[in-house]
Amino acid sequence: MSNIGNSTNILWHECPIQNRDRQQLLQQKGCVIWLTGLSGSGKSTLACALSQSLHSKGKLTYILDGDNIRHGLNRDLSFRAEDRSENIRRIGEVAKLFADAGVICITSLISPYQKDRDACRALLPEGSFIEVFIDVPLHVCEARDPKGLYKLARAGKIKGFTGIDDPYEPPCGCEIVLQQKGSDSKSPKDMAEIVISYLEKSGHLKA
Numbered sequence: 001m002s003n004i005g006n007s008t009n010i011l012w013h014e015c016p017i018q019n020r021d022r023q024q025l026l027q028q029k030g031c032v033i034w035l036t037g038l039s040g041s042g043k044s045t046l047a048c049a050l051s052q053s054l055h056s057k058g059k060l061t062y063i064l065d066g067d068n069i070r071h072g073l074n075r076d077l078s079f080r081a082e083d084r085s086e087n088i089r090r091i092g093e094v095a096k097l098f099a100d101a102g103v104i105c106i107t108s109l110i111s112p113y114q115k116d117r118d119a120c121r122a123l124l125p126e127g128s129f130i131e132v133f134i135d136v137p138l139h140v141c142e143a144r145d146p147k148g149l150y151k152l153a154r155a156g157k158i159k160g161f162t163g164i165d166d167p168y169e170p171p172c173g174c175e176i177v178l179q180q181k182g183s184d185s186k187s188p189k190d191m192a193e194i195v196i197s198y199l200e201k202s203g204h205l206k207a
């Protein structure tokens with residue numbers, strides 16, 4: 001019996017069907033592909049392109065998108081630093097369950113703080129947390145502004161907007177950097193191919 005957080009007298013219950021059995025069934029290894037970048041950098045677009053491409057190869061994926069999860073599980077959270085951390089912690093825990101289920105779980109969150117991303121990495125077995133930085137300069141994201149949020153932030157109508165008056169800490173030592181700078185521009189499909197070739201090399205697309 002042990003105490004975890006505020007829960008006392010709890011005991012882990014094992015089931016004979018384990019992660020390796022699910023890997024065999026699905027012919028893939030569950031993992032978390034953690035997309036991070038500014039608002040408008042292309043996280044949701046890449047998540048969809050990746051999911052479509054992997055699906056067409058017969059691989060099971062699931063997307064956890066920050067915007068979408070804030071409509072339900074995380075609807076109680078704001079954009080204060082503590083709430084962003086809690087947002088990321090919960091999504092990290094959910095992503096861990098999907099990965100354990102054998103699914104290739106794609107998360108799409110700004111996740112601006114390195115320590116929050118590192119805490120999620122620490123939840124997963126070695127090699128199963130694949131951090132992907134979508135490195136798009138602020139001026140490019142701001143020019144795209146598909147939801148008009150940068151305009152509102154510049155006008156002072158949204159406070160604490162990432163990149164404007166709230167921080168974004170670029171990853172150091174992440175698995176993949178996808179740059180979108182000057183002439184080096186990549187389509188979402190090109191970006192998805194880079195991630196998929198990483199997964200092929202790392203052995204995640206076979207049991």
Ligand SMILES: Nc1ncnc2c1ncn2[C@@H]1O[C@H](COP(=O)(O)OS(=O)(=O)O)[C@@H](OP(=O)(O)O)[C@H]1O
Pocket residue numbers: 038039040043044066067070079083084085087088108109110111112147149158159160161162166
């Ligand atoms: N203050 C502020 N800062 C940043 N973003 C804001 C803010 N308010 C609303 N939005 C919208 O919320 C989306 C980001 O949610 P996330 O859950 O990914 O953010 S975080 O990881 O908790 O920082 C983000 O979506 P994306 O553009 O898809 O990144 C914004 O549309």
Ligand SMILES: Nc1ncnc2c1ncn2[C@@H]1O[C@H](COP(=O)(O)OP(=O)(O)O)[C@@H](O)[C@H]1O
Pocket residue numbers: 037038039040041042043044045046108144146186187188191
């Ligand atoms: N690789 C890309 N090249 C050019 N434009 C892109 C690319 N990926 C996304 N976009 C465009 O950028 C905008 C923001 O993309 P989105 O996926 O919503 O970003 P995020 O989820 O990071 O906020 C959209 O208008 C989208 O069509």
